[in-house]
Amino acid sequence: MRWAVILCLGAALASCGDELTDAERAEQDRELAERVREANDQAPPLIEVVPEPLLYPDMEANDLFGLACSYAPGTSMGARVIAREADAFVKIDGDVIRFAADPGSRELPANSRSLYNGREYSLRLQIDGKRTDDTNGSAFYEGTVWLRDRWDRVIYQGAGTVSCGA
Template sequence: MRIALALTIALACAACGNDVPPEQRAEDDRMLAEQVREANDTLPPLEEVVPEPIQYADMETNDLFGLACSYAPGTSMGARVIARETDAYMKIDGEMLRFAADPGSRELPANSRSFYNGREFTLRLEVAEKEASDDSPFYEGTVWLRDRFDRVVYTGTGAVDCGA
């Protein structure tokens, strides 16, 4: 009895769909397709990232000693990025994230690179040229972190220490 009732309702609903003129059905389909396109083109909300200072324990755990450039924002001396010849690291939400160097990108001091790729983010680095009269061991540098939609989620400018 229940199966017959369900079958009757299903057939009645299917019959109602046939009452729509083909022009109206085409317009409905076009509107639905447009809504799907809009939904697919909408990016998720931008989530800014605040990198944490890389501690000595983080450096030991990830073997981050040797030739590298350390980027620290503003007047802070706590490195937020450590960039090496083949990889770079940032600490975000308590987790050390590794980025692979793009071998085709520009070479920076200490054999580091200007561009690194990660699973969730990409990292772009810039080091300003030093004047001949500048005997400071530090460079001026900028860091850009972009999400998978190529939106900047962090930028910082400050001191860069390159060496062993």
């Protein structure tokens, strides 16, 4: 659509019978370039997403077992995020999406990271509160998860229980 606007403007300029001076042509080119920049800088409407629980078949298909932190919103026990040393996983619209760990980000328990990047989204994790341990060797914390789109807008934020361990 942007190209259609540019072509229409170009056709309108070409159809003018009046000759333009170099200064006038340069000014029109500058204005046209500015309109194109504004159109390209426009972000699409914000679309919020809600991560789905990562179920056992998802975990099995993506080999999500071992040392990791699992984030579950509120009082739910269904993990929405599984974060490991090198990657993290979230399920959106039925697809399990893999994020790569940002090696320069802060290290969290179970060698997980505070920032993970994907093709369409980025994932930020924060662990708050006190640690409580269970008899199986897992540690539980309170945590927050932010999912951002490619324009760095928050499209999901959730807080809940974080379980870290093997």
